Amino acid sequence: KKVYYFEEVSSTMDVARKLAQKGEEAIVIAETQTKGKGRRGRYWHSGRGGIYFSLILKPTINPSQAHLVNLLAGVAVAITIRKLFNINATLKWPNDVLINEKKVCGILAEMEAEADIVRFIILGIGINVNNNISDRIKSAISLREILGKEVSKKKLFLPLIKEIEKLQSFLNQPKVLVNRWKRLSSTLGRHVRVIIQNKILEGEAIDIDNDGALILKTSDEGLKRVVAGDCIHLR
Ligand code: BTN
Structure with a gap:
């Protein structure tokens, strides 16, 4: 190249x-x-x-x-x-x-x-x-x-x-x-906050699927699949 x-x-x-x-x-x-x-x-x-x-x-x-x-x-x-x-x-x-x-x-x-x-x-x-x-x-x-x-x-x-x-x-x-x-990864298993445009989701990062999307376990909305966003490791 x-x-x-x-x-x-x-x-x-x-x-x-x-x-x-x-x-x-x-x-x-x-x-x-x-x-x-x-x-x-x-x-x-x-x-x-x-x-x-x-x-x-x-x-x-x-x-x-x-x-x-x-x-x-x-x-x-x-x-x-x-x-x-x-x-x-x-x-x-x-x-x-x-x-x-x-x-x-x-x-x-x-x-x-x-x-x-x-x-x-x-x-x-x-x-x-x-x-x-x-x-x-x-x-x-x-x-x-x-x-x-x-x-x-x-x-x-x-x-x-x-x-x-x-x-x-x-x-x-x-x-x-x-x-x-x-x-x-240091994201999996962590509690994270994900900012998606003007929405914020919080939960446990439990998996990444085969398209690279993040699977979050939230307390109020159940499982959520996030394709893109900003992620903050909370604890
Ligand atoms: C990010 O974490 O927000 C992504 C940063 C990407 C920076 C690189 S430096 C080389 C290339 N040229 C740019 O202007 N941006 C990427």
């Missing part, structure tokens, strides 16, 4: 999308982003020292299964961090990678589909490696903070790309992917 490297871009998502529309299947990586995009229209701080990249994927899956790509990316990041640094990275539904319950990596997938066909998916991954994190963001942490020293970005990036490519073969076996995700 071709790798496009930039010192600075608005967002690797936008650059990758343009390339994808021209038919390319590439990786776009940047040292910093001026308009880093997070989930749900949020801003993603992209200070120097972090890893910010987007991958163009053309999986042969149904659009309804596209969010499996989020799970895949989370699994790949958690496994790679565990292998390389021997730290207990876990996954918070739907797609945050945590260390000590603090966010070390965010994942964003954008799909372009026509009828029942996925044209491409842009998978964006941002990892807090050596970047400074504002004291105001209490819920985030960098690998440098955890390990007490600078981390080689290359040493992390290349194995991560390999892991993502390896796991792609499982997109057609959702069960395998979801089972791996479950084993790495």
Whole structure:
């Protein structure tokens, strides 16, 4: 795969999308982003020292299964961090990678589909490696903070790309992917609050189904299936 490297871009998502529309299947990586995009229209701080990249994927899956790509990316990041640094990275539904319950990596997938066909998916991954994190963001942490020293970005990036490519073969076996995700998850069994647009649900996270949806056991509404939302671990 071709790798496009930039010192600075608005967002690797936008650059990758343009390339994808021209038919390319590439990786776009940047040292910093001026308009880093997070989930749900949020801003993603992209200070120097972090890893910010987007991958163009053309999986042969149904659009309804596209969010499996989020799970895949989370699994790949958690496994790679565990292998390389021997730290207990876990996954918070739907797609945050945590260390000590603090966010070390965010994942964003954008799909372009026509009828029942996925044209491409842009998978964006941002990892807090050596970047400074504002004291105001209490819920985030960098690998440098955890390990007490600078981390080689290359040493992390290349194995991560390999892991993502390896796991792609499982997109057609959702069960395998979801089972791996479950084993790495710190959400299951927890009491969580999920924010879905302007609705809030609370309950015990009891399962993830084969589409990657969260199954919640609520006290007043019984079992609830949640496809997308923001999740907070309560206890
Ligand atoms: C989130 O947790 O809200 C998702 C954050 C995704 C950030 C990455 S950094 C590389 C790519 N380019 C972007 O603008 N966003 C994603």
